Amino acid sequence: DTEVTQTPKHLVMGMTNKKSLKCEQHMGHRAMYWYKQKAKKPPELMFVYSYEKLSINESVPSRFSPECPNSSLLNLHLHALQPEDSALYLCASSSQPSGANVLTFGAGSRLTVL
């Protein structure tokens, strides 16, 4: 299995809802990432997990809460989001969190906040 799988593909939620995005990989990668991508813009890094520990948080608002239950899974818990949080959320993984390692991206979860 050489893919990063993200669920759900699409999510619509209200500003008072609580939801989660899920990401899974079975490549034995030890670094996992969350990126946010607005339309016609590049992906922007949100979080990096290295060996299941949060290593980078790019000053993301606390309404986004990442979780890495094990080396294969990465979650992004969403609560009290704003309409401007609507975007494509990309998960990625790499064998290690070093500079030279290539990221493998998932197809993304498209989030709409009403």
Added chain:
Amino acid sequence: AQRVTQPEKLLSVFKGAPVELKCNYSYSGSPELFWYVQYSRQRLQLLLRHISRESIKGFTADLNKGETSFHLKKPFAQEEDSAMYYCALSGSGGTSYGKLTFGQGTILTVHP
């Protein structure tokens, strides 16, 4: 801080013409540079990285540290090369370790 600049938002060429997508970077350390590509309705994927010094799908890119550039080139463009191309930089240490930063992207359109 690390920054990647792609000056062209859009680039159009005809099939068989040479193509060059420009990328300049800013980073105080020793960077790792990549080109990622996103074809229509497909996920973002690696095209090539500077440490490999390889040619993928006819594309090459050379890291020029003096000019802080990593331009992507192909001598003869094909219609299937039409896509969004992102230049990306990863820091090699400190707080940049594991952080991949993307440029704004260039949409390449190859006309028949």
